[in-house]
Amino acid sequence: MDKIVIEGGTVLKGTVKISGAKNAALPVIAACLLTGGRHQIHNVPHLKDIQTIRLIMSRMGVVFQEDEGVLSVSSDNLREFEASYDLVKTMRASILLIGPLLARLGKAKISMPGGCAIGARPINLHLKALAAMGVDMFLDRGYINAQTDRLKGASIFFDIPTVTGTENIMMAAVKAEGQTILKNSAAEPEIQNLADMLRGMGAHIEGDGTDTIIIDGVDDLRPAQHKIIPDRIEAGTFMIAATMTQGEITIEDCRPDHLPAVIEKLQSVGAGIEMTDNDLFIKGPDTINSVDIKTMPFPGFPTDLQAQFMAMMCIANGSSIIKETIFENRFIHVSELKRMGADISINGNQALVRGKDRLLAAPVMATDLRASASLVLAGLVAEDGRTEVSRIYHLDRGYEALEEKFQALGAMIRREKA
Ligand code: EPZ
Numbered sequence: 001m002d003k004i005v006i007e008g009g010t011v012l013k014g015t016v017k018i019s020g021a022k023n024a025a026l027p028v029i030a031a032c033l034l035t036g037g038r039h040q041i042h043n044v045p046h047l048k049d050i051q052t053i054r055l056i057m058s059r060m061g062v063v064f065q066e067d068e069g070v071l072s073v074s075s076d077n078l079r080e081f082e083a084s085y086d087l088v089k090t091m092r093a094s095i096l097l098i099g100p101l102l103a104r105l106g107k108a109k110i111s112m113p114g115g116c117a118i119g120a121r122p123i124n125l126h127l128k129a130l131a132a133m134g135v136d137m138f139l140d141r142g143y144i145n146a147q148t149d150r151l152k153g154a155s156i157f158f159d160i161p162t163v164t165g166t167e168n169i170m171m172a173a174v175k176a177e178g179q180t181i182l183k184n185s186a187a188e189p190e191i192q193n194l195a196d197m198l199r200g201m202g203a204h205i206e207g208d209g210t211d212t213i214i215i216d217g218v219d220d221l222r223p224a225q226h227k228i229i230p231d232r233i234e235a236g237t238f239m240i241a242a243t244m245t246q247g248e249i250t251i252e253d254c255r256p257d258h259l260p261a262v263i264e265k266l267q268s269v270g271a272g273i274e275m276t277d278n279d280l281f282i283k284g285p286d287t288i289n290s291v292d293i294k295t296m297p298f299p300g301f302p303t304d305l306q307a308q309f310m311a312m313m314c315i316a317n318g319s320s321i322i323k324e325t326i327f328e329n330r331f332i333h334v335s336e337l338k339r340m341g342a343d344i345s346i347n348g349n350q351a352l353v354r355g356k357d358r359l360l361a362a363p364v365m366a367t368d369l370r371a372s373a374s375l376v377l378a379g380l381v382a383e384d385g386r387t388e389v390s391r392i393y394h395l396d397r398g399y400e401a402l403e404e405k406f407q408a409l410g411a412m413i414r415r416e417k418a
Contacts, residue, residue, distance in 0.1 A: 006379030012247030037223030153178030
């Protein structure tokens with residue numbers, strides 16, 4: 001297993017280009033199951049999770065080809081409808097396959113994804129919505145067996161605005177009989193990117209980006225020509241890194257309008273931020289102000305940047321309260337940050353972070369994707385030696401060449417075989 005080694009203390013300077021968003025690419029690739037023909041997807045990031053969904057879909061008969069940055073996907077020979085446990089257990093987002101498989105074939109056999117480090121991650125809202133659309137399902141030996149003669153439009157209220165739940169039902173609804181109304185739906189930019197792709201295929205969708213999405217089923221769809229939006233969580237990670245290190249960086253190919261809460265909070269921390277539609281320049285302050293955050297569905301502060309923001313608050317001037325409202329166990333990074341000298345106390349879903357002058361270099365262990373990013377950020381500011389982050393396969397699930405991008409900004413960081 002690889003590890004990342006960081007000598008802290010560098011001020012980050014330069015330019016970084018943001019990759020396509022993992023959480024946009026996964027539903028978009030799944031949506032290629034909806035119809036035959038050759039879909040062409042641009043700006044797909046090279047990540048472990050993308051490899052995983054390609055492997056699962058390849059086993060179903062889907063053909064992938066990548067050249068010159070364009071991923072071609074053909075599901076003409078779709079012959080299987082099973083996503084097996086050995087792969088699904090490594091990537092919960094495989095549940096995104098059930099909606100398009102039911103829309104295309106009327107059947108799907110998907111391993112229950114199981115929980116992960118940050119929470120139980122139930123899929124009850126996905127299944128409840130599919131049942132309302134006329135899907136018969138039963139659980140057998142850890143697999144969801146789903147079948148329907150024809151998906152029927154329905155009025156669906158999500159108890160919680162679930163991101164992949166909204167995406168799954170959008171994909172199920174585009175060829176369903178009649179109209180589907182999704183209420184209390186999630187409004188993340190990745191959902192709007194999926195809706196853009198589906199409209200490009202001929203789907204009738206409106207309201208994406210709000211809490212009510214209306215879909216009128218159509219009989220046929222055409223292959224997609226689509227571009228994945230930039231990864232707002234990667235962009236936010238670099239923005240926090242620049243703020244922590246008093247750096248000055250330009251972030252290219254990002255969408256500042258996808259990060260309203262993060263920009264506002266970093267300005268409160270003291271960062272200077274200038275932006276255009278597709279680029280952002282950020283200058284870190286001499287003193288990091290302590291600022292409270294509460295994670296919320298979009299457009300609130302994203303839970304996927306909570307761990308990274310916490311790493312910054314560990315060296316802020318004063319104390320901050322970090323409230324995690326989306327997942328029940330998303331403070332695993334706290335114990336590792338405390339190994340680096342952070343002063344953090346947890347009370348339920350709230351963490352009180354008392355800022356200190358510095359963090360101390362130490363060997364630490366990644367436990368989930370975004371926790372591993374927060375440990376890398378902590379290592380960047382731990383000035384007294386080497387921080388080694390082990391189990392960085394977590395990092396490789398969601399960040400494309402992170403250490404190379406930080407090296408290009410001047411960080412003393414490298415990947416080593418553990
Ligand atoms: C998506 O996960 C993202 N993953 C997550 O990113 C992200 O943290 C999360 O949305 C929240 O923004 C992808 O898009 C692939 P949810 P998802 O359904 O869809 C509860 C990363 O680091 N819930 O919006 O699984 C759930 O327990 C990952 O890139 C139910 O109770 O999240 C949670 O408390 C981590 N029943 C809340 O809703 C359900 O059926 C929000 O979860 C579904 C969800």
